[in-house]
Amino acid sequence: MSDSADDVDVITFGCRLNACESEIIRKQAAADGLSDAVVFNTCAVTGEAVRQARQAIRKARRERPGARLIVTGCAAQIDPTAFAGMAEVDLVLGNAEKSAPGSYVPAPELGRVRVNDIMSVRETAGHLIDGLKDRARAYVEVQNGCDHRCTFCIIPYGRGNSRSAAAGEVVAQVKRLAAQGYREVVLTGVDVTSWGADLPGAPTLGQLVARILKLVPELPRLRLSSIDAAEIDPDLMRCLATEPRLMPYLHLSLQAGDDMILKRMKRRHSRADALKLVAEVRAVRPDTAFGADLIAGFPTETEAMFENTLSLVDEAGLSFLHVFPYSPRPGTPAARMPAVARTVVKDRAARLRAAGDAALVRHLQRQVGRTVMGLVERPDLGEGGVARAEDFTEIAFSGDALVGGIAALKAAGHDGKRMIASLGALQAAE
Numbered sequence: 001m002s003d004s005a006d007d008v009d010v011i012t013f014g015c016r017l018n019a020c021e022s023e024i025i026r027k028q029a030a031a032d033g034l035s036d037a038v039v040f041n042t043c044a045v046t047g048e049a050v051r052q053a054r055q056a057i058r059k060a061r062r063e064r065p066g067a068r069l070i071v072t073g074c075a076a077q078i079d080p081t082a083f084a085g086m087a088e089v090d091l092v093l094g095n096a097e098k099s100a101p102g103s104y105v106p107a108p109e110l111g112r113v114r115v116n117d118i119m120s121v122r123e124t125a126g127h128l129i130d131g132l133k134d135r136a137r138a139y140v141e142v143q144n145g146c147d148h149r150c151t152f153c154i155i156p157y158g159r160g161n162s163r164s165a166a167a168g169e170v171v172a173q174v175k176r177l178a179a180q181g182y183r184e185v186v187l188t189g190v191d192v193t194s195w196g197a198d199l200p201g202a203p204t205l206g207q208l209v210a211r212i213l214k215l216v217p218e219l220p221r222l223r224l225s226s227i228d229a230a231e232i233d234p235d236l237m238r239c240l241a242t243e244p245r246l247m248p249y250l251h252l253s254l255q256a257g258d259d260m261i262l263k264r265m266k267r268r269h270s271r272a273d274a275l276k277l278v279a280e281v282r283a284v285r286p287d288t289a290f291g292a293d294l295i296a297g298f299p300t301e302t303e304a305m306f307e308n309t310l311s312l313v314d315e316a317g318l319s320f321l322h323v324f325p326y327s328p329r330p331g332t333p334a335a336r337m338p339a340v341a342r343t344v345v346k347d348r349a350a351r352l353r354a355a356g357d358a359a360l361v362r363h364l365q366r367q368v369g370r371t372v373m374g375l376v377e378r379p380d381l382g383e384g385g386v387a388r389a390e391d392f393t394e395i396a397f398s399g400d401a402l403v404g405g406i407a408a409l410k411a412a413g414h415d416g417k418r419m420i421a422s423l424g425a426l427q428a429a430e
Helices: 016-031 047-063 074-078 080-084 167-179 205-215 234-242 259-265 271-284 303-315 342-367
Strands: 002-005 008-012 037-042 068-073 091-093 138-141 184-188 221-224 249-255 289-296 320-325 371-379 385-389 394-398 406-414 419-428
Touching: 008 016, 008 047, 016 037, 016 138, 016 184, 037 047, 037 074, 047 068, 047 074, 068 074, 074 080, 080 091, 138 167, 167 184, 167 205, 184 205, 205 221, 205 234, 221 249, 234 271, 249 271, 259 303, 271 303, 289 303, 289 342, 303 342, 320 342, 342 406, 371 394, 371 419, 385 406, 394 406
Parallel strands: 008 037, 037 068, 068 091, 138 184, 184 221, 249 289, 289 320, 394 419
Antiparallel strands: 002 008, 371 385, 371 406, 385 394, 406 419
C-alpha cells in the first residue's frame, strides 16, 4: 500500500498497526522537510513479507533513481544490516526512530543506520495516538510491543516490550475523531488485550472500552482489532454483554487447535480455553461473529494435530479466517524445531482456507433476509457501495449512501464472499 504526499511515498507492508504508523511517518517526514523520497515501512512476520520489501526497494530505485530510499519498520529493526547492505538504500531507521522528530532531516554524520535497542524503549505509545484515518473509520493505536515470546514469532524483537497509551490520551483522541465525523473507531496495537498492564493501577482493556463508551457517547461504533484469547478480562466481557456500541466481532489470535502444538508454540491458551471463551461470549452476546488467525504446518505438526486445528473452525463456529502457512523466522525457537515438508504445509494451508471459505458461506447464509446496519466504506464499481456490518460481514449494496455513514441494509443473498443487499428505508448517513 502506497501513501503519497507530493514527492514522498510511504509504502506499507504487513499489519493494520503498520498502516497506522505509516500515517505518522508521512506527517513526520513532511514536518522534517523530506522531499523526493520513498519510505518503506516493513513487516517481519513472514519471510515472504521481507522478500517483498526487498523487491519493492529494488523496483523503486529503478523507477526513481534520484530519490532518497529510507527503510524502517519491523524487518529493519530486526535485521538492519541486511537492508544497510543493499546498495539501493540510503537510510535505515528503527521502529522507535521512525516517528521521532528530526529522523527524516539529512544528517550524514549519524550514519546510514539509526536503529536503537527496541527493548530499552519504555515510553507509552502516546506519541503514536493519531492513527490511520480512512474515509469510513479511524484507527487509534492504544498499545505497542509484546511481553510474550511465542516460539514462532519474531515481532517482539521488532516492537519491543508492551507499553500502553494513557487512558486519558486515548479517550481524548477518540473524542476528537468523533467530533470530526467518524462513526467508527478501531482500537489497535500489537497485543491489544495487554493494554494497561504497565500503567499505574494496571487498568484493563475492558475498563478502557467502558470509559470510551461512557465519555464519548456521540461515537456510534467502537471496534477491537485482533485480540488474544488468553487475556479477555471480566470488564471486557461485561461491555460485550451490555454495550451495543461495542461491535459484536472478535478476531482471535488462536494460531492452532491442537494442545501439543499450542504448547510448542508457547501459547497461553488450550483448545478447551478457546472453545470456552467463544461459548461465554455467545452466551452474553449471541450475535457475535468470530474470526481467527491460524497457522498451518507448524514444526512437528502431524496430520492428526492438523485435523484438530481444522475441526476447530466448525466446532468454534468461526466465520472469518486468516490462514498463514508456517514460515520459519531466523532467531526464533520454532525455526530450530523439526520442520514439516513445504508441500505438506501448503496443502494444509489450502485445506484450512477451504474450511474458512465454507464457514464464511454458512455465516452469510444465516444473514439472508435480515436488515443490518452497515458502515459504508466505499462506492462499489457501478451503482451502490460496500459496507461493513456490525459483525464485520462485508456487504455490497445497491442505492446511494454517504461514505462513512451508517445505513440500514436489507440482505437479499450473497456471492460466497459478501452479502448482497439493498438500501433500506431507514438511513443514518448524515
